Amino acid sequence: MTDLTTTYMGLHLSSPFIAASSGLTNNLDHLKELESCGAGAVILKSLFEEEIIVELDRRMNEMHSENYLYPETMEFYEKADVEDTLTSYLRLIYEAKKSLDIPVIASINCVTPHNWPYFTKYLQEAGADAIELNIFTLPADISAPGKQYEDNLISICNAVRQQASIPVSIKISQYYSSLAYTMHEAAKTGIKGITLFNRFYSPDFDTDSMEIIPAAIYSNPEDYAHTLRWIAIMSEKAGCDLSASTGVHSGLSAAKMILAGASAVQVASALYKNGISHLKQMKKELSEWMEDKGYETIEQYKGKLSYANANDPAGLLRAQFMRHFAGK
Numbered sequence: 001m002t003d004l005t006t007t008y009m010g011l012h013l014s015s016p017f018i019a020a021s022s023g024l025t026n027n028l029d030h031l032k033e034l035e036s037c038g039a040g041a042v043i044l045k046s047l048f049e050e051e052i053i054v055e056l057d058r059r060m061n062e063m064h065s066e067n068y069l070y071p072e073t074m075e076f077y078e079k080a081d082v083e084d085t086l087t088s089y090l091r092l093i094y095e096a097k098k099s100l101d102i103p104v105i106a107s108i109n110c111v112t113p114h115n116w117p118y119f120t121k122y123l124q125e126a127g128a129d130a131i132e133l134n135i136f137t138l139p140a141d142i143s144a145p146g147k148q149y150e151d152n153l154i155s156i157c158n159a160v161r162q163q164a165s166i167p168v169s170i171k172i173s174q175y176y177s178s179l180a181y182t183m184h185e186a187a188k189t190g191i192k193g194i195t196l197f198n199r200f201y202s203p204d205f206d207t208d209s210m211e212i213i214p215a216a217i218y219s220n221p222e223d224y225a226h227t228l229r230w231i232a233i234m235s236e237k238a239g240c241d242l243s244a245s246t247g248v249h250s251g252l253s254a255a256k257m258i259l260a261g262a263s264a265v266q267v268a269s270a271l272y273k274n275g276i277s278h279l280k281q282m283k284k285e286l287s288e289w290m291e292d293k294g295y296e297t298i299e300q301y302k303g304k305l306s307y308a309n310a311n312d313p314a315g316l317l318r319a320q321f322m323r324h325f326a327g328k
């Protein structure tokens with residue numbers, strides 16, 4: 001009999017499968033279904049500061065066109081609108097906490113530095129068990145050196161940590177000039193987890209209409225390798241727990257992430273493509289794989305193939321490239 005329980009950021013999880021932040025985690029019915037299909041935790045869809053700003057902007061424009069320009073009225077609507085988006089998010093946290101037994105992790109994505117701790121306060125008070133900061137920066141500014149993005153990340157971590165008494169994790173992209181250093185510095189701020197990696201919305205071109213269109217938004221089962229490498233390189237060194245995101249579509253890819261040292265795996269695309277009940281299948285596959293290998297608990301094999309523990313860790317770095325591609 002296999003035991004799939006694990007811990008992530010000090011939270012007890014009944015299984016290592018976390019429902020990743022997405023449209024599947026933005027209403028109570030889905031959250032209940034995710035729990036009943038075996039999710040060990042849920043990460044709510046991110047609260048986007050931009051959503052609030054756009055909503056506020058629309059409301060302001062309406063008021064201008066209606067000539068409601070008295071400062072008191074502006075203030076009233078401003079407050080009412082901000083509270084609208086935020087309140088429904090806080091209600092979801094509150095209701096999820098009331099209805100579910102598994103940890104409920106809130107997620108925020110801000111554009112203004114001081115709003116990260118501002119929203120954190122509300123999410124924590126609504127009862128979230130932890131907070132994931134969805135840090136979504138594309139370093140495409142030629143006047144900004146890498147250090148600027150890294151310092152920005154660290155200052156967000158520090159600000160939120162000072163505000164939060166619940167565990168905080170960051171979900172980051174691979175676009176840091178020294179990913180290992182940045183992750184280590186981030187962990188020193190006291191954050192408890194890092195999720196690798198965020199999957200950016202990517203553009204594609206329509207060569208008939210000559211327009212920019214969205215590329216495929218879901219990952220494929222073979223997309224896990226990049227995350228696997230970084231989990232393996234960093235799991236012993238990061239200084240906090242890691243969770244794997246991108247390309248986890250099966251029990252076997254989850255097993256690989258745990259072998260690399262992940263404390264948990266996050267799943268989104270596989271559930272969009274196959275339905276939420278696919279979680280049951282993934283759990284079954286993981287249990288069967290563990291039975292086959294003689295593992296009863298996650299701890300028995302967690303990190304067995306990490307950079308620190310693997311027999312041939314060079315396979316995670318450049319040597320593999322040389323062996324397979326040199327001379328071809």
Ligand SMILES: Cc1cc2nc3c(=O)[nH]c(=O)nc-3n(C[C@H](O)[C@H](O)[C@H](O)COP(=O)(O)O)c2cc1C
Nearest residue numbers: 020021022023046134199219245246247267268269
């Ligand atoms: C439709 C959709 C919506 C998403 N929304 C969010 C979001 O609000 N916040 C977030 O941090 N990640 C979001 N993600 C990213 C996922 O949480 C996940 O990190 C990414 O899809 C990679 O995992 P996967 O390969 O299992 O899909 C979204 C992904 C999808 C497909």
